[in-house]
Every structure is written in C-alpha cells, then in structure tokens.
Amino acid sequence: MRNSFKQLAGKYKLLKQGWSPQQNLFYGFLTYIFVGFVLLSLPFMQKESASFLDHLFISTSAVSTTGLVTISIFDTYNFFGQFIIMTLIQLGGIGYLSFTTFMLLSTTRKMTFWHKKILSTEFTLPKTIKINDFLKSVILFTLIMETLGAILFFIAFKMDGMPTTEALWSSVFHSVSTFCTAGFSLYNDSFMGYIDNGFINAIISMLAICGSLGFIVITDFGMVIRNKAHKISFTTKIILYGFVTLLTIGTAFFYFAEPTIAQLEDSRFLAAFFQAMTAMTTVGFNTVDFGLFSQAMILICVFLMYVGASPSGTAGGIKITTLTAVFSIMKSRLRGNKQITFLGRVIPYERLYIATSAFIFYTLLIFIGTFLITITHVSELKDILFEVASALGTVGISRGITGDLTVFGKWVIIILMFIGRLGVLTFGLAIWSKTITEEEREVLKEDIAV
Amino acid sequence: MRNSFKQLAGKYKLLKQGWSPQQNLFYGFLTYIFVGFVLLSLPFMQKESASFLDHLFISTSAVSTTGLVTISIFDTYNFFGQFIIMTLIQLGGIGYLSFTTFMLLSTTRKMTFWHKKILSTEFTLPKTIKINDFLKSVILFTLIMETLGAILFFIAFKMDGMPTTEALWSSVFHSVSTFCTAGFSLYNDSFMGYIDNGFINAIISMLAICGSLGFIVITDFGMVIRNKAHKISFTTKIILYGFVTLLTIGTAFFYFAEPTIAQLEDSRFLAAFFQAMTAMTTVGFNTVDFGLFSQAMILICVFLMYVGASPSGTAGGIKITTLTAVFSIMKSRLRGNKQITFLGRVIPYERLYIATSAFIFYTLLIFIGTFLITITHVSELKDILFEVASALGTVGISRGITGDLTVFGKWVIIILMFIGRLGVLTFGLAIWSKTITEEEREVLKEDIAV
Ligand SMILES: [K+]
Ligand SMILES: [K+]
Numbered sequence: 022m023r024n025s026f027k028q029l030a031g032k033y034k035l036l037k038q039g040w041s042p043q044q045n046l047f048y049g050f051l052t053y054i055f056v057g058f059v060l061l062s063l064p065f066m067q068k069e070s071a072s073f074l075d076h077l078f079i080s081t082s083a084v085s086t087t088g089l090v091t092i093s094i095f096d097t098y099n100f101f102g103q104f105i106i107m108t109l110i111q112l113g114g115i116g117y118l119s120f121t122t123f124m125l126l127s128t129t130r131k132m133t134f135w136h137k138k139i140l141s142t143e144f145t146l147p148k149t150i151k152i153n154d155f156l157k158s159v160i161l162f163t164l165i166m167e168t169l170g171a172i173l174f175f176i177a178f179k180m181d182g183m184p185t186t187e188a189l190w191s192s193v194f195h196s197v198s199t200f201c202t203a204g205f206s207l208y209n210d211s212f213m214g215y216i217d218n219g220f221i222n223a224i225i226s227m228l229a230i231c232g233s234l235g236f237i238v239i240t241d242f243g244m245v246i247r248n249k250a251h252k253i254s255f256t257t258k259i260i261l262y263g264f265v266t267l268l269t270i271g272t273a274f275f276y277f278a279e280p281t282i283a284q285l286e287d288s289r290f291l292a293a294f295f296q297a298m299t300a301m302t303t304v305g306f307n308t309v310d311f312g313l314f315s316q317a318m319i320l321i322c323v324f325l326m327y328v329g330a331s332p333s334g335t336a337g338g339i340k341i342t343t344l345t346a347v348f349s350i351m352k353s354r355l356r357g358n359k360q361i362t363f364l365g366r367v368i369p370y371e372r373l374y375i376a377t378s379a380f381i382f383y384t385l386l387i388f389i390g391t392f393l394i395t396i397t398h399v400s401e402l403k404d405i406l407f408e409v410a411s412a413l414g415t416v417g418i419s420r421g422i423t424g425d426l427t428v429f430g431k432w433v434i435i436i437l438m439f440i441g442r443l444g445v446l447t448f449g450l451a452i453w454s455k456t457i458t459e460e461e462r463e464v465l466k467e468d469i470a471v
Numbered sequence: 472m473r474n475s476f477k478q479l480a481g482k483y484k485l486l487k488q489g490w491s492p493q494q495n496l497f498y499g500f501l502t503y504i505f506v507g508f509v510l511l512s513l514p515f516m517q518k519e520s521a522s523f524l525d526h527l528f529i530s531t532s533a534v535s536t537t538g539l540v541t542i543s544i545f546d547t548y549n550f551f552g553q554f555i556i557m558t559l560i561q562l563g564g565i566g567y568l569s570f571t572t573f574m575l576l577s578t579t580r581k582m583t584f585w586h587k588k589i590l591s592t593e594f595t596l597p598k599t600i601k602i603n604d605f606l607k608s609v610i611l612f613t614l615i616m617e618t619l620g621a622i623l624f625f626i627a628f629k630m631d632g633m634p635t636t637e638a639l640w641s642s643v644f645h646s647v648s649t650f651c652t653a654g655f656s657l658y659n660d661s662f663m664g665y666i667d668n669g670f671i672n673a674i675i676s677m678l679a680i681c682g683s684l685g686f687i688v689i690t691d692f693g694m695v696i697r698n699k700a701h702k703i704s705f706t707t708k709i710i711l712y713g714f715v716t717l718l719t720i721g722t723a724f725f726y727f728a729e730p731t732i733a734q735l736e737d738s739r740f741l742a743a744f745f746q747a748m749t750a751m752t753t754v755g756f757n758t759v760d761f762g763l764f765s766q767a768m769i770l771i772c773v774f775l776m777y778v779g780a781s782p783s784g785t786a787g788g789i790k791i792t793t794l795t796a797v798f799s800i801m802k803s804r805l806r807g808n809k810q811i812t813f814l815g816r817v818i819p820y821e822r823l824y825i826a827t828s829a830f831i832f833y834t835l836l837i838f839i840g841t842f843l844i845t846i847t848h849v850s851e852l853k854d855i856l857f858e859v860a861s862a863l864g865t866v867g868i869s870r871g872i873t874g875d876l877t878v879f880g881k882w883v884i885i886i887l888m889f890i891g892r893l894g895v896l897t898f899g900l901a902i903w904s905k906t907i908t909e910e911e912r913e914v915l916k917e918d919i920a921v
Pocket of ligand 1: 088303304417
C-alpha cells in the first residue's frame with residue numbers, strides 16, 4: 022500500500038515539472054475526459070449510436086460527477102459502455118480527491134512557507150492531519166462505503182423483486198454513482214420509481230452525505246475514535262453546523278411550500294428530505310420530477326445547489342465554508358466590527374479574500390453561463406438558470422432541457438461542468454496564473470517528498 | 472446662501488443626537504415618503520381615486536427616484552398631485568444628495584480620525600474637495616441644469632406642436648424628473664412617442680448622465696476649470712472610465728443583439744444608445760417597449776441596472792467604483808498578486824471590504840426579492856427578476872407587471888426601492904449597527920462644525 026502511494030507521488034512530481042498544482046489538476050481532468058470520450062465513442066460500447074458531442078458530454082458529466090445527460094445512459098450504452106462510465110465516475114471522484122489532497126497539502130505547505138499566519142488557524146485543512154493518514158483514509162473509506170453501499174443496494178433491489186444479474190450490476194453501479202455524488206442512473210426516470218421505498222432512500226442519503234461531507238470531516242472523526250484526546254477541528258464543526266442547518270431549511274421549504282410534494286401524503290416528508298438532500302449533497306438523483314416544481318421552489322433549489330456541501334468532498338458549489346465566511350463578513354460589516362469572526366473565532370484576511378473571490382467568480386459564472394445559453398436556446402429563464410446552477414454545482418438535476426440544448430448550449434454546459442468540478446478558483450488559477458518560478462518549484466518539490 | 476447652509480447643518484446636527492448618520496438617512500427618507508403618501512391620498516390631489524397602497528407606492532417611487540408606477544400618474548393625479556410628485560422627486564434627489572454629502576464627509580472625517588490610512592488614497596471622496604464647496608456645487612449645479620433642461624424641453628415640445636401651457640408644465644416636470652434620474656413621465660408610454668426625436672433624446676441623455684455621474688465628478692471638473700493646477704482625482708477617472716466602457720458595451724449589445732431594435736432602421740442607433748443609457752444612468756425612461764425584448768437582452772439590462780453609475784450621484788446599483796474594486800480583486804487573485812491594484816494604484820483593504828460587502832448584499836437582495844415575489848405573484852421569472860433589479864437599482868423600467876403585482880408583491884417592491892435609494896450598506900447599518908457611543912458622537916459633532 023505504502024509503495025503505491027510513493028508511485029502516485031512520484032507520478033505527480035513528474036507531471037508538475039513546470040506546472041502549478043492548479044495546472045496539474047486542469048490537465049489531469051482534461052486527460053480523463055478525453056480518454057473517456059474516445060472509449061465511449063467506440064461502436065462496441067454502444068447499444069445505439071449517438072453524436073460525438075453527446076459522447077463528450079457524457080464523458081465530461083461522468084468525470085465531473087455531475088450526472089446531466091443529453092442521451093439515455095441505459096438505451097445508448099451496453100454493459101461495457103456503462104462500465105466505462107462507472108470507471109470515469111470513480112476516477113473523477115477518487116482521482117479528484119487524491120489530486121485535491123495533494124494540491125491542498127502542497128498549497129497549505131506552500132502557505133506555511135509563505136504565510137505562517139494562515140496555518141495558525143484551522144480554517145483550511147487541519148494541521149493535525151498528515152498526508153499519509155489522509156490518503157489512507159480516502160482510499161480505505163471509499164472502498165468500505167462503496168462495498169457496503171453495493172451490498173445494501175443489492176438487498177433492496179432483490180426485496181423489490183429484481184432479477185439477480187440485473188440487481189448485481191445495478192447495485193455496484195449505483196453505489197459508486199451515489200458515493201461519488203455523480204447521480205448517474207441506469208433508470209431513465211432516475212429513482213422516481215422508488216419514491217416511497219424508505220430503504221433505498223436511506224441508502225442513497227447515507228452514501229451521498231458521507232461522500233459530500235468529504236474526507237476532512239471523515240478523517241477528523243476517525244482520529245477522534247482512535248484517540249480520545251483529539252478534538253474535532255473548527256473546519257469540521259463549521260461544515261456540520263452549516264450542513265445540518267441548510268438541509269433542515271431545504272427540507273422544510275420542500276415540505277411546506279411545494280404543491281407537488283404536499284399532495285404526496287404518505288411519502289411527503291421522505292420526498293421533501295430527498296429532494297433537499299439531492300440538491301445539497303449534489304448527488305443529483307431525484308424521486309420527484311423537478312420539471313413540475315413551482316418557480317419559488319426552483320429558486321430554493323438554485324440556492325442549495327449554489328452552496329453545495331463541504332470542501333474536499335465530491336460536492337460542487339461555493340461550499341459551506343465559503344458561505345460561512347461570506348455571512349461573517351456581512352455580520353461584521355453591519356455590526357461595525359473591525360475583526361471578522363465566526364463562532365467567536367477570528368477568520369484571517371487571506372481566508373476571507375479567497376471566500377469573497379469564490380463568491381464573486383461563482384456568481385458571475387452563473388450569470389454568464391445563463392446569458393450564453395439564452396442566446397442560442399429557447400427555454401424559459403428559470404429552466405436555463407436551473408440547468409446552469411446544476412452544471413456548475415455538478416448536481417445533475419434538470420428541468421428536462423438538457424437533451425434539447427443546441428450545440429453551443431451543450432458546449433457551455435460541458436465547460437461549466439468542467440469548471441464546477443475543478444473549482445472556480447482552481448480553474449481561474451490554472452488558466453491565468455503566472456508560471457511558477459524555479460524557486461517556487463524547489464519549494465514544491467520539497468513539499469511533496471514528505 | 473452661506474446662512475442657509477448653516478441652518479441645514481444645524482438641523483442635521485439636531486436630528487442626529489443619538490443617531491448614526493445611517494439612521495438619520497433612514498428616518499429622513501421615511502419621513503419624506505410618509506408626508507408624500509399623506510398628501511397624495513388627499514382627494515383634491517386626484518383626478519380619480521386609487522388605493523392607499525398605490526399612493527404609498529407612488530410616494531416611495533418618487534422619493535427613491537425610481538419611477539416604477541402601479542397606476543398612471545397622468546390619469547390619477549391632477550396638477551396639484553403632479554406638483555407634489557415633482558417636489559418629492561426633487562427632495563429625494565437633492566435631499567438625498569445633501570444628506571449623502573453630509574454623511575460622506577462625516578464618515579470620511581471619522582475615518583481620518585480612526586483610520587488615517589484610508590484617507591491617504593483618493594479612492595473615496597477626494598481630499599481636495601471641501602464641504603462648503605461641495606454643497607455649493609450641488610445646489611448651484613442642480614439649479615442650472617434643471618433650468619437649462621426645462622428651457623430645452625420647452626423648445627423641443629413646442630417644435631413638436633404642443634400647446635404652450637401643457638409644454639410649460641411638461642418641460643419643468645420632465646426636467647426635474649430627468650436630472651434626478653427619477654424617470655417619472657406624464658405620458659403613459661414614457662417617451663416611446665419620441666423615439667426618433669434626436670433633440671429630446673439628447674436633452675434626456677445629457678441631463679440623466681450629468682445627474683447620474685454625480686457631484687464628485689462635477690465638483691472635480693469645476694475645480695479644474697477654476698484652477699489649472701488642480702488635477703482630476705482618481706475617483707473621477709475611474710467613474711468616467713467605467714461609465715464610458717459600460718455605456719459602449721451596452722449600446723453595442725442593444726444595437727447588434729436585439730431584434731426589436733434591429734428592425735428600426737433609421738432610429739436604430741439612437742434607440743440602442745437610449746435604452747443602454749436609461750438602464751445605466753437609472754433614469755428609467757424608455758423609447759422602446761422593454762416588454763418586447765429577448766431573454767438575452769433582459770439579462771444585459773439586469774447587469775447594467777445592477778451596476779448603475781457613480782457613487783454620490785442619483786443613480787442606484789452597486790456603482791462603478793464597487794465593480795472596479797470587484798474586478799481588481801478577481802484579477803489580482805488570478806494573477807496571484809498579493810496587493811490589489813487598479814490602473815497601477817493599490818486599493819486599500821477597507822475599500823475592498825466595503826466593495827465586496829456591497830456586492831454580496833446586493834446580490835443576495837436581488838435573489839431574496841425575486842424569491843419573495845415569486846411566492847405570491849404569477850409571472851415569468853425573467854419579468855420578476857427584471858422588476859426587482861429595476862426597483863433595487865431605482866431604475867424604473869418594467870416589463871409591464873408592476874400594476875398586476877399582489878399586495879405582498881407591491882410591498883416587496885416598495886421596500887426594495889427604499890433600500891435601493893438608501894444604499895444597501897447604509898440600510899444595513901441603519902437597521903443593525905450598534906448605537907453610537909458618547910465618544911463617537913463628540914467626534915461626529917466636531918466633524919460637522921467645520
Ligand atoms: K451529481
Ligand atoms: K429612475
């Protein structure tokens with residue numbers, strides 16, 4: 022195990038000669054997408070043919086773990102094609118995570134060197150977590166959760182009367198798809214057929230929440246279990262606090278304010294919870310047709326997708342930590358305080374700078390994306406806004422316009438999904454940042470050789 | 472003249488015993504609106520009756536210089552009612568300006584005391600401008616511009632064959648309404664009847680641009696004319712630079728991308744320029760029906776209304792200076808620079824803090840406003856978003872839904888217009904800020920007694 026980590030680290034070291042961590046991520050994901058696109062375009066992966074653009078769309082959607090589809094996965098791809106998609110999801114999920122981990126750590130260490138002040142707070146990656154522990158957690162936890170998920174899915178599908186072969190494949194595929202919050206489904210109506218199946222609702226929620234909360238939270242909890250003296254980090258507290266609050270508010274809105282869900286009687290609460298959970302964890306499955314929702318509810322969904330869940334998880338959005346920083350700025354500004362605090366802690370300037378940048382970038386991207394699609398595509402503004410927020414947040418729910426998008430519109434969504442998975446700031450830095458100097462590269466090299 | 476200034480200053484001093492400048496502004500505007508509402512509700516001001524809520528709506532719209540109307544001004548109010556509306560516009564415009572001036576100066580001076588660093592840059596109010604000069608400019612310039620505007624309007628209306636009595640009143644009313652960027656019109660179709668009248672288009676554009684650029688710019692230019700050694704301030708440069716850029720972009724979009732305007736042949740350029748100008752200066756007249764515009768164009772309008780023009784002018788929006796700061800943050804973030812610069816100058820931290828707060832507040836308010844209206848009112852999202860951006864930006868253009876709003880919807884727009892005129896940060900500070908201490912009040916008193 023330790024050996025493969027070293028190989029991975031070596032590979033990463035090789036890759037980034039002359040590249041910044043952000044550029045590494047950028048080209049890494051681009052390679053995944055391109056390889057996926059080529060494989061999916063091969064005729065023996067398909068049940069029926071589709072355009073090259075559609076294959077590219079599906080490949081990007083899988084690697085970015087978004088789940089938006091212009092064509093039906095089940096009708097277009099045979100078992101091999103579906104297996105490729107699952108692999109892309111897994112690479113996008115875990116590959117993203119290991120990349121993120123490397124980058125996060127190298128960045129943090131770079132910061133140690135350059136700005137010792139930042140590391141003095143626990144606002145980013147907690148000091149107490151080491152790179153080896155972190156990577157071990159990532160891989161171990163993914164394996165455990167996906168195996169457990171597949172077993173539970175298999176039991177649930179069998180209980181529902183599904184044939185064994187179909188249930189076997191379906192349970193593995195959906196377990197990976199859920200834990201990586203990809204939301205790809207083999208069913209053309211997502212999980213609408215299982216709206217009142219509490220067991221399946223529970224499996225999806227558990228997997229998606231664990232996947233979206235991310236490994237900072239998980240590692241932190243793992244350390245508490247192993248070592249009683251270890252205290253839960255400030256980051257983890259903020260993430261949990263924000264997640265529970267938003268999920269509660271979201272569920273309440275769906276329960277009380279959405280007529281489509283209000284008429285459901287028995288499964289009303291389950292449906293309300295599931296729809297809020299799906300938007301927030303960005304898993305993107307649905308048990309109710311989002312095309313039926315009222316305009317007010319669409320805006321609530323856009324907000325939930327806009328925020329997403331935790332940094333270092335598989336979810337998109339501006340992240341709860343950014344939202345927290347933004348709220349703290351507002352509060353401090355209104356109170357006339359000079360220092361910006363949250364839960365009694367001072368948030369450092371650099372952290373606020375990153376948060377506000379992310380907020381501004383994200384907002385502008387949603388606006389520009391929506392604008393670009395309205396130019397060539399005729400749909401109502403609410404549907405386009407929903408689609409754009411879903412793509413940039415890598416959520417994958419839709420009001421049913423994905424398949425009808427123009428060629429230009431599909432390209433816009435492809436680029437948004439890519440940016441969404443990379444993270445708006447990482448994307449920006451990969452494209453526009455100055456090339457790093459020799460000196461900086463030396464520092465980076467030292468960082469990796471832990 | 473000097474005497475009336477002293478009276479004004481004395482009145483202000485009296486008012487703010489125990490109040491922060493923001494609270495003064497808040498209650499000042501509320502008083503204007505309430506008095507206006509009572510007067511407009513009197514039957515002898517009216518040609519035909521309207522609900523109390525509609526009178527409140529009109530009073531708020533006039534004081535906030537927005538120009539959104541739920542009822543026809545011409546059909547509802549007689550000459551006396553129309554005169555009240557004009558007075559409210561003037562008070563809202565000039566009253567707002569003198570208040571703003573006082574507040575701006577006292578705040579800046581408070582900053583001198585507390586943060587000497589901030590004043591060392593010219594990013595807010597230029598050091599070289601003194602309170603007396605500034606106030607003199609405000610009143611003198613308003614008088615000159617509105618008289619000039621009225622004379623020109625009179626000539627234009629007479630040339631168009633309007634009877635003298637009607638032309639007399641119409642020219643005075645529209646001159647005040649334009650210079651204060653209120654956009655109230657005595658014609659139910661705004662200026663659509665004058666779409667190809669170059670003279671009237673020019674008068675409106677000149678008055679609205681002068682009004683919206685604001686008195687920092689005007690005073691600055693006045694000083695350059697009087698004293699050749701005086702250099703144009705950095706603030707003025709930024710405002711002019713941003714204004715010209717945005718107006719050009721806006722005009723180009725209307726000219727090339729809007730089918731309704733493309734079919735106009737002769738008056739195509741004039742119409743494109745006028746519509747961009749009306750959204751940006753927030754005057755809010757129109758010569759083309761905004762209800763006919765394409766979805767992409769609506770988003771362009773929303774963006775222009777979102778930005779608005781200059782601080783200390785009569786325009787709403789986040790202001791060009793805020794947009795500039797936001798862009799500088801993005802650029803510096805992407806380039807990996809530590810210091811945030813614009814046109815080669817370092818922008819101080821406090822200025823960035825204010826700009827990002829304004830951006831975040833404004834964005835959230837547009838989102839919340841749109842959400843609240845969708846709850847009770849059935850219109851397309853694009854129309855509601857347009858209405859909300861128009862109200863918060865105190866622009867006053869509409870896609871025709873104002874009159875059909877529910878009671879709740881009207882209240883939302885009333886509050887948005889109020890916040891829009893007060894400024895989002897001032898509003899927030901007036902509501903939530905701590906009451907000022909004895910010590911701070913002493914400092915403030917000294918500030919006013921220049
Ligand atoms: K997803
Ligand atoms: K206006």
